[in-house]
Amino acid sequence: MPKPPSSESVEQSGAFRAFIAQKGLRATRQRMAVFEAARSIQGHYTAEDLMKKARALDRSVSRATIYRAIPLLIGSSIVREVDVGRDHKYYLAEAGSATFRAQLICESCETIVEVEAPFMEWYGKAVAAKHGMRPISQKLQVTALCERCQKRKTARL
Numbered sequence: 001m002p003k004p005p006s007s008e009s010v011e012q013s014g015a016f017r018a019f020i021a022q023k024g025l026r027a028t029r030q031r032m033a034v035f036e037a038a039r040s041i042q043g044h045y046t047a048e049d050l051m052k053k054a055r056a057l058d059r060s061v062s063r064a065t066i067y068r069a070i071p072l073l074i075g076s077s078i079v080r081e082v083d084v085g086r087d088h089k090y091y092l093a094e095a096g097s098a099t100f101r102a103q104l105i106c107e108s109c110e111t112i113v114e115v116e117a118p119f120m121e122w123y124g125k126a127v128a129a130k131h132g133m134r135p136i137s138q139k140l141q142v143t144a145l146c147e148r149c150q151k152r153k154t155a156r157l
């Protein structure tokens, strides 16, 4: 038996539909499949991953649908874009927390770990204020080697 949707997902689907309508667009079956896919993937994913998942839900979802739906998902705070300076961007289900997030990125396997870093937000504000500036955005990304990749490297030596 399918699980009844949680109140959170009903709320988010409402927010997504409202955002689409505000843009003068329709909540088509394909767009809703992309929405469902975006909500169901755990952790960070690429547009390609999202396309595979959305196509499993609705085979008529095209690549263009994905690329047009992503800004709608971001605009309605369903997902967050994570740019780690690679050719492709990563996406992550928005946790609804306003806490500043930092990313640890494994250089070798591209595993991304999100950590809450409220002190960084405070630091950015404090430093900017000292120079009479108001921060608009900031990010903290640490390039690292995950435990698995460290072991693999040691084994090869």
Ligand SMILES: [Zn+2]
Residues within 6 Å of the ligand: 106, 107, 108, 109, 110, 111, 145, 146, 147, 148, 149, 150
């Ligand atoms: Zn790794």
